[in-house]
Amino acid sequence: MAGGGHRSTLKQKNKSHNHGKHRSKRNLKREAHGKVNVKQLTKDKKIKDILRQEALQKRLDGRDDVLNDRRGATSTPPRLVVLVSLHASVNTSAAVDLIKEAELSADVNISDQLNIHISAGKLKKRICLIAPEYGNFQALLDAAKVADVLVFLVGDSGMDRYGEHCLASVIGQGVPAHAFVSQGLVNLSKKKLADAKKKIDKQIDKSFPGERVRPLDSWQDAQVLFRQLTNIALKPIHFRENRPYLLSEKVEFEPNVTEDPDASENTELGTLKLSGFLRGSELDVNQLVHLPGWGDFQMAQLDELEDPYPLIVKGNKDRRQRLDSTTNDQEMKDATSKTFRLAVATNPESLQSEVIPDAMDQEQTWPTSEELGEDRPAPKIKALKGVSDYQSNWILDLDDADEESDDSDAEQKDEEMEDRAKSNQESEESDADEQIGEDLDTATEADENANYDDGMDLDEEKTMYERMKEERLHVQFPDEVDTPLDTPARVRFARYRGMDSFLSTYWDPNEMLPYDYARIYRVSKHHFKRLRKISVKMQEDNEDNDCDNIQAEPGNFVTVYVKNVPKSFMDFHKIGTPAALFGLFKNEQKMTLVSAMISRMPGFKAPVKAKDPLIFQIGFRRFSTCPIFSEHAHQNKFKMERFLPQKGFIVASMYAPIMFAPAPVLVFRENVMQKYDLVAKGSLLPLDTDRIVIKRVVLSGAPFKINKKSVTVRYMFFNTEDIDFYKPIELRTKSGKRGHIKQSLGTHGHMKCTFNGQLKSEDTILMNLYKRVFPKWSFDPHVSILPPAMVEAGDDEQDKEEEVVEGAEKREGEAYQMFD
Numbered sequence: 022m023a024g025g026g027h028r029s030t031l032k033q034k035n036k037s038h039n040h041g042k043h044r045s046k047r048n049l050k051r052e053a054h055g056k057v058n059v060k061q062l063t064k065d066k067k068i069k070d071i072l073r074q075e076a077l078q079k080r081l082d083g084r085d086d087v088l089n090d091r092r093g094a095t096s097t098p099p100r101l102v103v104l105v106s107l108h109a110s111v112n113t114s115a116a117v118d119l120i121k122e123a124e125l126s127a128d129v130n131i132s133d134q135l136n137i138h139i140s141a142g143k144l145k146k147r148i149c150l151i152a153p154e155y156g157n158f159q160a161l162l163d164a165a166k167v168a169d170v171l172v173f174l175v176g177d178s179g180m181d182r183y184g185e186h187c188l189a190s191v192i193g194q195g196v197p198a199h200a201f202v203s204q205g206l207v208n209l210s211k212k213k214l215a216d217a218k219k220k221i222d223k224q225i226d227k228s229f230p231g232e233r234v235r236p237l238d239s240w241q242d243a244q245v246l247f248r249q250l251t252n253i254a255l256k257p258i259h260f261r262e263n264r265p266y267l268l269s270e271k272v273e274f275e276p277n278v279t280e281d282p283d284a285s286e287n288t289e290l291g292t293l294k295l296s297g298f299l300r301g302s303e304l305d306v307n308q309l310v311h312l313p314g315w316g317d318f319q320m321a322q323l324d325e326l327e328d329p330y331p332l333i334v335k336g337n338k339d340r341r342q343r344l345d346s347t348t349n350d351q352e353m354k355d356a357t358s359k360t361f362r363l364a365v366a367t368n369p370e371s372l373q374s375e376v377i378p379d380a381m382d383q384e385q386t387w388p389t390s391e392e393l394g395e396d397r398p399a400p401k402i403k404a405l406k407g408v409s410d411y412q413s414n415w416i417l418d419l420d421d422a423d424e425e426s427d428d429s430d431a432e433q434k435d436e437e438m439e440d441r442a443k444s445n446q447e448s449e450e451s452d453a454d455e456q457i458g459e460d461l462d463t464a465t466e467a468d469e470n471a472n473y474d475d476g477m478d479l480d481e482e483k484t485m486y487e488r489m490k491e492e493r494l495h496v497q498f499p500d501e502v503d504t505p506l507d508t509p510a511r512v513r514f515a516r517y518r519g520m521d522s523f524l525s526t527y528w529d530p531n532e533m534l535p536y537d538y539a540r541i542y543r544v545s546k547h548h549f550k551r552l553r554k555i556s557v558k559m560q561e562d563n564e565d566n567d568c569d570n571i572q573a574e575p576g577n578f579v580t581v582y583v584k585n586v587p588k589s590f591m592d593f594h595k596i597g598t599p600a601a602l603f604g605l606f607k608n609e610q611k612m613t614l615v616s617a618m619i620s621r622m623p624g625f626k627a628p629v630k631a632k633d634p635l636i637f638q639i640g641f642r643r644f645s646t647c648p649i650f651s652e653h654a655h656q657n658k659f660k661m662e663r664f665l666p667q668k669g670f671i672v673a674s675m676y677a678p679i680m681f682a683p684a685p686v687l688v689f690r691e692n693v694m695q696k697y698d699l700v701a702k703g704s705l706l707p708l709d710t711d712r713i714v715i716k717r718v719v720l721s722g723a724p725f726k727i728n729k730k731s732v733t734v735r736y737m738f739f740n741t742e743d744i745d746f747y748k749p750i751e752l753r754t755k756s757g758k759r760g761h762i763k764q765s766l767g768t769h770g771h772m773k774c775t776f777n778g779q780l781k782s783e784d785t786i787l788m789n790l791y792k793r794v795f796p797k798w799s800f801d802p803h804v805s806i807l808p809p810a811m812v813e814a815g816d817d818e819q820d821k822e823e824e825v826v827e828g829a830e831k832r833e834g835e836a837y838q839m840f841d
Contacts, residue, residue: 098298098576099138099149099330101268102250103168105191106155107184108176111204113152116174119243120150130330132270135597138330139247146251147332151268151599158187158697162687163313164599165191166261166641167268167300170198170250175234177205179221186699189622192228193687193702194638195258200235200249201225207238260640260684265304265573265604267581270329271296272600274591292321293586295602299579302604303572306364309372309605310583314643315590316802317372317610317678322582323573325363363579364571374612374678378539485627492628492664500663501719501787504736510720510743517718517790519750528658528793530711537798541676542611544708552708553681556606603641608679612800614710615639615677617686618653619703620670629665629690629700632797636697636804637675639705640684647799648673651714661716661794665701672706674714675796682707716794722786725771731763732774734786739770747788752776755785 044052106113117137121129127141137150151168153160165171171191180188209217218234225232235249236242273294293312306323504510520526544552573579581602594600617639621629629635632647651659653670662671673688684705689697722737738744744765752760752774760776774786 098300099140099147100251101167101169102148102150103161103164103171104150104152105161105165105171105173105187106152107173107180107188108178109155109181109183110176110178111155111174113155113174116202116204116237117150117152119237119240120247122240123243123247128330128333132329133596134270134272134600136268136270140330140332141247141251142333144248144251145332147330148247148250149268153599154597156183157598158190159314160598161187162190162194162638163601164268165194166313167266167599167601168197169255170200170253171196172246172250173199173201174237175201175203175221175224177203177209177217179217179224185224185624188228189624189702190687190699193685193699195260195685197256197258198253199229200246200253201229201232202237202246203234204237206236261301261603263302264606265299265301265575266641267295267297267299267304267579267602269295269297269600269602270578272591272594274586274588276588277585289588290585291588293318293583293590294580295583295600296326296580297578299573299575299577301575303574304579304581304604305572306366307369308607309370309610310581311603311605311641312583312586312590313601313603313641314802314804315587317374317605318583318586319369319372320366320581321584322365323363324360324580324582325573326360326578326580328578360580363573370607370610372610374610375540376542378536488628488630491630495663499719500717501721504720504738504743506739509740510738511746514718514790517792519747519789520791521751523658523660523715523789523791524656528713528715530713533793535795537676537795538710540798541613541710542608542679543710544613544679545711546707546709549707549709552608552679556608556679556681601641606681609681611679612676613679613708614674614712614796615680615708616672616674616706616712617703618670618672618706619686619688619701621665621667621701622699625698625700626667627698631661631663633690634799635700636689636691637673637677638687638689639677639680642678642680642802643804644677645799645801645804646675646677647797648675649714649794649796650674651712658713658715661714670703674712676798676800679708680705714794715791718790720788720790722788724780724782724784724786727780727782729779730760730776732760732776732780732786733766733771734774735771737770737786737788738772741765741768741770744770744772750788750790753787753789754780755787756781758784760786 104113104116121127121137121139124139124141124144126143127139130138130140132138137152138147139150140147151164153164173188175184203221206214206217221234225234235246237246271294273296274291275294276291304323306320308320309317310320311317505513583602617637631650634645634647636643636645637648650662650665651672651674652662653659653672659672665671682705686703686705687699688701688703690700692698720737722734724732725735726733738747744762748762750762752762754760754776758776758778758780760774763773763775765772780786
């Protein structure tokens with residue numbers, strides 16, 4: 022029988038809280054049983070209506086601006102469309118003709134620079150077609166810098182090797198809105214058509230996954246492509262988004278006229294007139310402009326012209342049936358003749374790019390006894406000249422001041438002598454083998470390879486072989502060098518020092534700076550954000566000027582007068598080659614230390630040594646320089662790399678004008694055939710002149726006798742003085758053991774060392790030495806057609822030219838004047 026329940030008498034039941042007038046909103050809604058107060062309902066409804074109307078009005082106000090930026094409008098300049106041919110079989114002229122005939126009621130005009138303008142009055146759109154010649158790589162890059170839309174043309178067999186090179190370069194430079202178009206697929210059979218499409222899709226998917234390829238073989242295909250080009254959403258390119266830029270429709274040059282017949286320099290300069298649609302932002306006549314490959318210049322005048330290619334709605338009339346096309350051309354010429362002067366330069370920004378160093382800052386003298394008026398001799402200084410308390414914390418007590426000031430020329434000579442001696446012997450053997458092989462080949466294939474040696478540069482082959490050998494040795498034995506037999510190590514490595522820890526040891530960034538550091542503007546991480554904010558913001562100084570200069574608005578057709586342009590510009594410039602102009606922000610012409618993070622292109626396998634001349638294209642700038650390489654890490658010191666690694670990222674540092682990150686970086690090098698090789702690509706890093714790049718050399722020795730933790734080492738040094746000199750520096754082995762030098766044995770370089778564990782006979786003892794390195798002053802803004810020829814540069818070549826500036830940490834006034 023189940024037991025019955027009973028009411029518990031021990032359970033406590035608290036009295037509910039009486040809210041009174043302070044009831045919660047939840048309780049009020051529960052007590053209202055769905056009824057709503059009329060006053061509160063009206064109040065809530067008004068607030069919601071006000072918010073809804075504000076959001077709607079805000080959306081409507083910004084809708085027109087968004088549509089103008091993304092789809093284009095009649096008030097904006099024509100949309101720049103660049104046709105990029107990725108195969109030699111692509112007929113660019115046929116593609117241009119189809120696009121011109123796509124819209125029947127459109128007006129077609131050709132500018133002096135062979136830019137094709139198409140104004141479709143029915144669609145209320147207009148575009149400007151630019152078709153760089155296949156093989157003209159520089160014209161392609163210059164056109165892609167200012168393009169709004171890129172149209173990649175592929176053939177029935179996809180892309181060739183040059184097309185892949187162009188596509189990789191354009192991707193590294195920055196790709197705006199784009200479309201892929203195929204040509205010639207209509208002539209293939211069904212089986213070949215399917216295979217061709219698979220091949221094209223496979224090539225494109227590597228860089229643009231899921232991209233659709235459109236055909237361009239008929240008028241209907243061109244009409245679909247034309248409407249896509251006029252309505253496609255534009256993508257911003259950061260390095261040109263906030264700056265004015267212009268693609269020339271007409272180029273003129275007027276030489277400078279001087280009364281002095283001896284002034285030969287002025288006769289080689291002149292005024293360059295560039296006419297075109299201004300894009301980006303406003304252009305001030307007092308700011309500096311940049312011509313890619315030629316440098317920075319000042320402007321003298323700005324003229325505004327009437328739009329020579331206006332968008333006029335003339336109805337749906339077939340343009341192909343018109344016969345009086347000459348009348349339209351005459352109307353265009355009359356329209357362009359109506360010009361007026363917009364602004365004249367009254368206070369142009371200075372072109373000074375370097376700090377003028379003061380020669381008195383380079384040395385510190387001590388007064389002699391004659392100057393003091395005393396007969397006693399000059400006081401003797403115990404510490405060496407230039408050695409401070411901070412430097413005394415580094416290892417070593419020097420015995421002679423001359424030893425510290427000695428340059429490390431012997432290092433480069435020893436490396437070159439040893440490497441060349443070995444490489445010459447091997448190269449002679451390999452040349453003999455190659456000669457025998459060539460003789461056999463010519464005997465069997467005399468007709469085909471009779472003139473094979475005529476196109477071969479034997480010196481270039483030997484140089485490339487030596488560099489490949491150096492790169493392999495560097496990978497197997499990084500930073501290892503041999504101690505010279507005829508020169509003491511303390512003299513040979515006088516500028517090197519030891520460190521207890523590469524990561525934790527402090528290195529003063531203002532210590533022992535070269536003379537070139539006095540010529541640049543110092544920008545640290547602390548100053549970079551402030552400098553960028555000052556420079557990007559265009560400051561209007563109308564109150565300081567005598568007359569109010571009006572800025573040119575984007576979208577207008579203007580003529581820019583650029584002063585003191587070299588006459589050689591017109592010699593290299595050809596009709597049909599894009600001539601672009603970019604406006605500079607404040608301080609962008611000043612020299613500083615620029616660092617870029619780059620990675621090697623997969624298809625480029627040749628060795629690239631530090632301080633080799635390379636062509637850099639950073640954003641809109643293109644220049645040649647000899648950079649140094651260093652590792653990319655988050656620390657206060659960075660180890661120098663002698664070669665560009667085959668994989669991974671590396672930082673290239675060079676002296677160049679101020680540029681603001683982010684910006685794309687392309688690195689080129691000229692090959693034997695005088696063609697561009699895309700070496701690497703990457704992005705620009707924030708400016709930091711305090712970046713410390715440390716070069717490491719590793720001295721190696723071999724164990725001679727091993728007695729538990731005590732080892733006799735040889736072949737690291739060859740005299741007792743060097744052993745005593747480097748005794749404070751810690752040793753390490755390739756197996757991970759650490760130790761120190763205990764004492765020298767004999768007079769031939771044997772030394773007794775102790776380690777924290779027992780060594781094996783096949784182990785190697787190493788000693789690390791460090792010194793700070795700087796790039797060479799090799800900046801050249803003139804890169805017109807081809808890069809400079811390859812020049813051999815050693816790792817320590819800059820040591821021969823650098824001049825140490827004492828007290829550099831006190832010389833900051835002029836270098837930091839941009840922040841005042």
